[in-house]
Amino acid sequence: MIILNEKHYVEHILSEGTLAPSCTHTFLRLYARYLYHEKKLQKNEIVQKLDSFLEHSEPHYQKENWAAPLEQYAAKASTYPLCKCDGVWMTDCELQTILALHDKVLERLAFTLLCLAKFRDFKNPKNDHWISNSNGEIYSIACINTTAFEKDNKLHLLKELGLIAFAKKVDNLNIRILFVEETGKKELFVSDFRKLGYEWRLYKGEKYIRCTACGILAKNTNGKRKYCVECSKRIDLQKAKERMKKIRNL
Ligand SMILES: [Zn+2]
Structure with missing residues (x-):
């Protein structure tokens, strides 16, 4: 799951008090960083807070099973501050490029790649429109269900069209998005990366x-x-x- 505003995410989960089991580790990692950077807590205090959160939210919580991961999250809490991105703008030129594809699936894929590149650029202004997400993650948030062969095929089509480039090294799966045009008019603000494929469909007027x-x-x-x-x-x-x-x- 791609979380744009990690501070809001942590505060939302804390106010809800519940968490999907699949998100537990992601949350704890972020919560540790939140406690370090936002609340200025020390390592032992962070461990206590994480422990108390689990005690209240996990029905079958067993302290001894969690001691090692909690220590680890608290120890790494200082590395990065939380990302506080409220969303990213797509410009009219960029959206025109995508619309010109005239292919529903390719459009969703190109839109997803563009959003991912813009978010990565936000996190690191020197990024220059590169992304390093796995094919699985890209297609999942693009809401495209297809075979591994088709996944590669569609990316190659976008490459042939000059919209993306692949990193030169064989062992590197990074993709560079070539149709970013920041100088255009801001047209669409995307603030939720959970279903980018649907964001595109909504933009195109679907219900x-x-x-x-x-x-x-x-x-x-x-x-x-x-x-x-x-x-x-x-x-x-x-x-x-x-x-x-x-x-x-x-
Ligand atoms: Zn819902």
């Missing part, structure tokens, strides 16, 4: 909503949707639990 609970983009085919699939499942379950509680209390 999508931002989930009222978690803000992720979700298809809105019937025009009535409020929540993404995951949140609506969670909310339905919560409602069912409340109904059960009422019945039992009668």
